[in-house]
Amino acid sequence: MSRVRRESAEVVIIGAGPAGMSAAVAAASAGAEVVVIDEAPRPGGRVGGAPAATAAAGAAVHPGPYDDRLARLTRVYAEQPLTHLAGTTVWGLFDDRLVATDHPEHPLIEAQYLVIASGAYETPLAFPGWTLPGVMTVGGLQQLRKRQGLVPRGRVLLSGTGPFLYLAADQLAADGVEIVAVADSASRADWIRWGLRLARLPALAREGLGYLGRLRRRGIPLLYRRAAVRALGEERVEAAVIARLDNMYQIRAGSELELAVDVLAVNIGFTPATDLTHLAGCQHRLDRRTHHWLPVVDSLQRTSQSGIYAAGDCGGIGYLPKNLLQGELAGTDAALRLDRILETEARERIGRLQRQLRASAWYGQLLSEIYAFHPGRTAWADAGTVICRCEGVTREAIVASMEAQVSVELDAVKRLSRAGMGPCQGKLCFPTILGMLAQELDADRWRAQDYSARPPLKPISMHTLAELAETVQAQEQGEAA
Amino acid sequence: MRASADVVIIGGGVVGCASAYYLARSGLSVTLFEKAPQVGQEASGVNAGGVRQHGRDSAEMPLAIRAIEMWQTLGDELDFDLEYVRGGHLRFASNESEFEDLRRSVAEQQALGLEDIILLDRRDVLELVPDLSLEIVGASYCPSDGHANPQLVCPAFARAAVRHGASIQVGTKVTSIQPAPGGGFALRTAAGSVSAANVINSAGAWVGRVARMVNVEVPLEPRYWQSMVTEPLAPFLRPVLTWAHVSKASGNWRNLNLKQLKPGQLLISGAWTGQGSLESMARATVPEGVMGSARDFVRLFPHLRHIQLRRAWVGVDGHPPDNVIIFGPVDAIPGFYLAGPGSGHGFALGPAMGEALTELITVGGTRVPINGLNLNRFTVVGA
Numbered sequence: 001m002s003r004v005r006r007e008s009a010e011v012v013i014i015g016a017g018p019a020g021m022s023a024a025v026a027a028a029s030a031g032a033e034v035v036v037i038d039e040a041p042r043p044g045g046r047v048g049g050a051p052a053a054t055a056a057a058g059a060a061v062h063p064g065p066y067d068d069r070l071a072r073l074t075r076v077y078a079e080q081p082l083t084h085l086a087g088t089t090v091w092g093l094f095d096d097r098l099v100a101t102d103h104p105e106h107p108l109i110e111a112q113y114l115v116i117a118s119g120a121y122e123t124p125l126a127f128p129g130w131t132l133p134g135v136m137t138v139g140g141l142q143q144l145r146k147r148q149g150l151v152p153r154g155r156v157l158l159s160g161t162g163p164f165l166y167l168a169a170d171q172l173a174a175d176g177v178e179i180v181a182v183a184d185s186a187s188r189a190d191w192i193r194w195g196l197r198l199a200r201l202p203a204l205a206r207e208g209l210g211y212l213g214r215l216r217r218r219g220i221p222l223l224y225r226r227a228a229v230r231a232l233g234e235e236r237v238e239a240a241v242i243a244r245l246d247n248m249y250q251i252r253a254g255s256e257l258e259l260a261v262d263v264l265a266v267n268i269g270f271t272p273a274t275d276l277t278h279l280a281g282c283q284h285r286l287d288r289r290t291h292h293w294l295p296v297v298d299s300l301q302r303t304s305q306s307g308i309y310a311a312g313d314c315g316g317i318g319y320l321p322k323n324l325l326q327g328e329l330a331g332t333d334a335a336l337r338l339d340r341i342l343e344t345e346a347r348e349r350i351g352r353l354q355r356q357l358r359a360s361a362w363y364g365q366l367l368s369e370i371y372a373f374h375p376g377r378t379a380w381a382d383a384g385t386v387i388c389r390c391e392g393v394t395r396e397a398i399v400a401s402m403e404a405q406v407s408v409e410l411d412a413v414k415r416l417s418r419a420g421m422g423p424c425q426g427k428l429c430f431p432t433i434l435g436m437l438a439q440e441l442d443a444d445r446w447r448a449q450d451y452s453a454r455p456p457l458k459p460i461s462m463h464t465l466a467e468l469a470e471t472v473q474a475q476e477q478g479e480a481a
Numbered sequence: 482m483r484a485s486a487d488v489v490i491i492g493g494g495v496v497g498c499a500s501a502y503y504l505a506r507s508g509l510s511v512t513l514f515e516k517a518p519q520v521g522q523e524a525s526g527v528n529a530g531g532v533r534q535h536g537r538d539s540a541e542m543p544l545a546i547r548a549i550e551m552w553q554t555l556g557d558e559l560d561f562d563l564e565y566v567r568g569g570h571l572r573f574a575s576n577e578s579e580f581e582d583l584r585r586s587v588a589e590q591q592a593l594g595l596e597d598i599i600l601l602d603r604r605d606v607l608e609l610v611p612d613l614s615l616e617i618v619g620a621s622y623c624p625s626d627g628h629a630n631p632q633l634v635c636p637a638f639a640r641a642a643v644r645h646g647a648s649i650q651v652g653t654k655v656t657s658i659q660p661a662p663g664g665g666f667a668l669r670t671a672a673g674s675v676s677a678a679n680v681i682n683s684a685g686a687w688v689g690r691v692a693r694m695v696n697v698e699v700p701l702e703p704r705y706w707q708s709m710v711t712e713p714l715a716p717f718l719r720p721v722l723t724w725a726h727v728s729k730a731s732g733n734w735r736n737l738n739l740k741q742l743k744p745g746q747l748l749i750s751g752a753w754t755g756q757g758s759l760e761s762m763a764r765a766t767v768p769e770g771v772m773g774s775a776r777d778f779v780r781l782f783p784h785l786r787h788i789q790l791r792r793a794w795v796g797v798d799g800h801p802p803d804n805v806i807i808f809g810p811v812d813a814i815p816g817f818y819l820a821g822p823g824s825g826h827g828f829a830l831g832p833a834m835g836e837a838l839t840e841l842i843t844v845g846g847t848r849v850p851i852n853g854l855n856l857n858r859f860t861v862v863g864a
Contacts, residue, residue, distance in 0.1 A: 092768055095756065100768045108768055281763070404561075405519075405636060407651050412519045415526070415632035418744075423712070423791065454792045455766055462711070463786035465775030472772065 006475065009035040009083070011334050012099055012111035014090050014276060017045020018070065018320055019312025019327035020117035021077045026331025027115075030340040034082040035109060037101055041087050044074055045119055046139070064167070065207045066320040073324065092455035093279045097307055100468075102460055107468040107475075113307050113334040116277055116295075117327060120270040120313035123371070124428045125160075126387050126395075127380040129231025130266075138168045138267035151175045154262025157240050159183040159228035162370050165267050166211040173218050180261060181221040183242050185249060185268070185377075186370070188224045197366055204319075229256070229380045231264050240264045249376030269371030271431060272314045278453040280305050286450070291373035291434050292316070293450065299354055301330040309334070317371065318364045322357065329353045378435035388429040390422020398433060408440050410451055423459045426451060482672055483648055486512040488842060489668055489677035491655050491691050492684035493517070494525030495631075495828055496820045498638035499835025500681055502559075505645035507843055512677070513639075513647060514670055516654040516687075521635025523685050525828060527796035529708050529738055529750035530631045531721055532829045534595050535570045535623035536586070538805045540853030541826060542593040547849045548833035549625055555832060561637035563629045564743040568719035570626035571606065573617045579725070580618040587621050598623045609720055614783050628721055628740050628748075631828055638835075658694040660814060679842050683820035685827070686759060686799040688807070695814055699807060700859055701799035701822060705755040707770045709793035713745030714785070723751070724781065737777050746791065749774050755795030764795040798825050801859070808834060808854040810841065818842075819856055 011027045013020045016038035028034040036043075085103050092100035097111040122137040129135060138158060144150040151172065156179050158169050169182050184191075198205040215222060223242065229251055230241040244255035274284065277295040283304035284293045295303050295310040303310050309330035312323040329350065336346040381387065383396040401417035402408050413419060413433055420426030420433075430451060488504050490497045493515030501513045517523070532552055534545040556563045574580035583600060590598050601609075602619045609622070639649050650672060657669040658680060665678045684691045689701045718741040725736050738751030753770035757763050771793045779786045799822030801807050806826055811817045818841065820834055821827045827834070837847040 092766070092771065094768050095765055098768065100771075107772075281765075404640060407519065409519050411522075412636065415521075416636060421791070423789070425792075454794050455771060456790055456793070459712070459789040459791070461787050461789050462775040462778050465772045465790060466779040466786065469769075469772035469776045472769070 006108050006110055006472070007106060008110040008112065009033050010112045010338050011035070011115065011331070012037065012097070012109055012113075013115040013117060014099070015045065015117035015119055015312070015314075016040070016043035016077075016084065017117060017119050017312060017323070018073065019119075019323040020045070020115065021073050022324045022327030023115045023117060023309070023311055023331035023334075024082055025073070025076055025080055026328045027335045028080040028082040030332075030335035032335050032338050032340050034080070035085065035106075036082060037085045037088050037090055037099070037103075039087065039089055043077060043084065043086075044070070046143075065203055069320065069324070089458045089460070090276065091457055091460045093276055100455070102464055102468070104467065104471065107471050111307070113309070113337065114280075115309045115311055115327070115330045115334065116280070116314060117310075117312045118273040118276050118314040120272050120317055121427060122267055123269045123271045123431055125266055125268050125377065126385055126429075126432045127229055127231070128382050128385050129233065129237065131386055131389060132231050132233050132237045133235070134233070134237035134262060135231045135264045135266070138165060138265045141172070141263070141265045142168050145172070145175065151177050152263045154178065155180045155260065156263040156265065157181055157183065157228055157259060157261040158265050159240070160267040161186045162267065162269055163208060166208065166215070168265070168267070169220070170211040170214055173215065173220060179220050180259060181223055181242070182215065183223045183226045183228055185227045185245055185374075186224065191224075194366060194370055197362070201363070228264055228266065232258070237261060237264055245376070249374035250379060268377070270313065270317050271427075272316060274314060275425060275427075275453045275457050277303060277308075277310050277314065278451065279455065279457060280308050282308060282310065284450055287316070287368065289368050289372050290317070291431060291438070300333045300350070301326050302333070316364060317367055318360075319367070322360050322364060325353050325357045325360070329357070373435065375435055375438050378432055378439070381432070387432050388417075388419035388422065390424050390428070391418045393417050393419040393429070395436075398436065402436075402440060408437065410434065410437060413437075414451075420451075425453060425457065482650060482675065483510065483512055484674075485676040486510045486648075487677070488512075488679045488681060489514065489666070489675060490681045490683055492682070492687070493520035493635065493639065493649065493651065494523060494683060494685050494821070495521065495634055495638065495831030496525075496823070496834045497681065497683035498635045498642060499831045500683065500820060500838045501642035501647045501649065502638045502645065503835045503839040504842065505642050505647035507839055509842070511642065511647040512675060513642070513649045514653045514655050515649070515651045518652045520639045520649065520651065521632065524796045524798040524823060524825075525635050525685065525831070526631050527708065527794055528631050528706070528798070528825070528828045529740070529748055530628045530742070530828065531570075531626075531738065531740070532565065532628050533570045533623065533626035533721065535590070535598060535621065535626050536572060536723075537590075537826070539589075539593055540805055541830065542590070542595060543849035544808075544830050544833045544837065544851065544854075546594055547836070548830050551832040551836065552627075552629070559637040559641045561633060561640070563633050563637060565627060565629040566719075566743055567625060567627040568721065569609070569622060569624040570721045570723070571601075571609065571620045571622050572723045573606070573615070573620045573725070575617055577618060583619070583621045595623065597625050610718065610722065612717060612782060612784065615724070615781055622720070626721065628742070630742065634828070634831070655691065655694075658691070660695060660817075665816060679816045679818065681818045681820050681838055685822050686797045688799055688819060688822045690759070692819065695817060697811055697814065697817070697856070699819065699856060700802055703757070703759055703797050704800045704825070705757045705764055705795045705797050706750065706825065707753040707755045707766055707774065707793060707795050708748060708750040709771065709774055710742070710749075710791050711747040712789045712791055714741070714747065714788060716741060716745065718747070722781075735777065737774070737781075739778070739781065747778075747788070749778055752777060757795060757797055759797070764797055766793045766795050798823055798827070800825070806830065806854055807856050808837075809851050809856070812857055
């Protein structure tokens with residue numbers, strides 16, 4: 001195979017959320033040649049780009065605690081001399097930081113430095129009935145509202161835990177949505193403990209108290225140590241079963257109550273999107289508290305793979321300031337290695353960013369407690385509950401595949417049961433299966449359960465790939481001529 | 482872990498797992514060591530799953546024919562649905578001279594005992610594969626060939642072997658093999674020492690490294706084969722297709738393989754390689770391979786161009802210079818057996834190799850001839 005020089009860039013950034021934008025600004029403003037690849041039609045990521053899009057969609061704009069900083073960053077980002085590839089999917093990541101995209105003009109880009117800022121997705125929770133229409137994630141509900149101006153009609157039950165649940169409840173209620181209750185799997189005592197720690201960030205604490213106060217004034221029942229553990233219905237969800245939980249998050253016998261609902265929205269936290277760092281072959285560790293795989297990074301956001309950085313939520317769930325700092329750190333370090341920034345200036349800035357990051361680490365700790373993994377939740381699913389939605393694999397089939405093995409491993413569960421072999425590559429089922437494995441394996445064996453990502457990371461048609469092959473060939477021949 | 486065994490098997494691929502099963506079933510004490518955390522992680526688990534006799538080298542043909550016999554009842558015997566489909570295998574000829582070659586090779590294979598192989602003209606081929614959009618003159622066709630799911634076969638053999646008393650030690654690397662003075666071997670592993678009367682080296686691409694522990698040289702090149710699988714489609718393709726053609730992109734010959742798996746996905750393999758390293762055990766696809774296979778596929782079935790690719794991957798196998806498996810006892814070291822490496826053929830032949838090794842160890846001979854497969858075919862020169 002003839003190796004011909006191909007399109008390259010000094011810094012390629014995957015993801016234009018807060019961390020990605022922040023990295024791009026740091027590198028591009030220093031004069032580095034930057035290409036940003038983003039799936040969304042406009043920069044901002046899942047949290048950002050919201051106010052304009054929300055208003056455009058005709059929905060009410062609710063101010064969030066970091067809107068100003070995000071708006072400022074988005075403005076500065078738009079002024080940078082960089083290449084922004086919107087609506088573009090990275091389907092593969094190959095040796096030597098070769099990025100494969102579905103962009104018709106940029107099929108392959110060789111990155112001198114690569115910043116992965118792929119963000120996070122909502123942690124899936126499998127329980128009986130979770131695949132019924134009308135059962136969705138809280139984030140999904142928020143996206144509909146923000147991007148398309150759609151608010152659910154009828155009775156809405158919110159279930160899960162964490163600050164995002166209350167923020168969404170507050171905003172949906174303000175839009176006139178009928179929220180029948182918020183079922184929180186945490187206890188009141190948990191929240192008092194967490195709330196006291198939040199006092200270090202008065203703005204956020206005030207924000208949280210604001211949600212609670214407004215929900216109470218609207219008369220919305222806030223149910224603690226309870227959760228929607230089952231969804232009932234024929235064609236779509238008609239009712240939810242709310243149960244009281246014990247300390248292990250197991251259902252207390254006899255505590256189940258049925259509540260008529262039209263929509264059940266669940267959020268138990270967020271999972272870092274590590275498919276890119278996995279595909280890049282970066283070293284990962286499994287976080288004991290959250291069950292998240294996290295790419296191992298040093299104090300400059302460098303992963304174990306040479307020239308590859310991870311920044312933002314894909315490296316561990318945090319909040320916006322942390323993600324901005326990590327992005328800026330990665331972008332600054334890349335600019336320094338490219339010799340685009342004075343060493344003294346870079347060292348000074350890097351030192352400041354690292355101090356700020358260390359000072360904000362406690363909030364990530366707090367979030368990992370709030371969004372901790374609770375094995376009791378994996379028992380809510382019954383034998384017939386579909387765990388892998390893509391391939392239709394039930395809990396029963398996964399248990400059978402564990403029993404069929406010489407030694408139990410996530411990878412072997414995947415091979416034998418087909419769970420995780422669908423288009424989502426396990427995003428929606430591995431957290432649950434990991435939870436099931438946690439009951440089977442001792443801690444050391446369980447921590448060794450890494451998974452493998454393979455291209456394409458997102459579904460892509462044979463036709464598109466064939467066209468990209470033509471483009472690559474034409475580009476290589478053009479360059480050679 | 483047992484301190485001694487009649488047979489120690491190094492490598493838990495299909496040959497190793499099948500050997501463990503047949504040996505344990507015949508009453509021998511067997512310990513299998515696999516360096517990976519699971520059996521069937523390398524070529525045996527990630528190959529394209531072809532179960533064919535068609536086109537085999539004359540030295541491999543007897544094992545291949547025996548293997549197909551065994552595949553008919555293997556799922557029942559192991560109590561595991563291996564997704565085996567006996568849908569036949571077609572090998573296309575694009576022009577008259579290729580068709581002439583096929584005609585000759587069909588006659589040769591019939592002479593080797595492959596009775597059901599026949600030559601088909603274009604019309605016959607289109608009856609078998611109505612949607613084919615390719616200029617071909619004809620094909621050779623072997624109806625008794627087929628395919629199975631490689632991910633299931635090793636675990637199925639391993640589990641059945643354990644039922645018969647075999648010990649399967651995963652995540653355990655063998656670090657040294659010492660022939661004992663009075664016969665037999667002393668082995669050191671990551672989990673302790675073990676002695677064995679016989680050792681089977683079924684380490685796939687790593688066969689050469691394991692053989693070097695007893696100072697035996699096995700000529701092998703690692704090759705990193707790419708496979709890829711699409712989303713599931715309604716059943717439309719029974720036989721496995723092999724299309725040898727000159728690539729538009731590189732001008733090289735390519736041997737594209739295509740089959741529809743039992744759950745409906747199309748598996749595309751054979752034409753492209755990836756890259757990797759035996760030291761780090763890393764394997765990776767290359768973008769040209771993934772995009773190139775897609776382009777070949779769209780040429781074969783343009784009306785299916787909008788289906789989605791699900792996954793692409795690479796498996797590593799060891800290839801001898803003549804692309805024929807290296808199999809059987811090692812003359813210089815009594816009790817030491819080479820099993821494979823498969824040169825891409827080990828999956829289909831695996832059950833028959835496991836059976837033949839069991840026969841070699843228990844009765845000293847095999848029901849099918851294996852002489853042409855021995856390592857000594859390479860060592861004649863310069864010996």
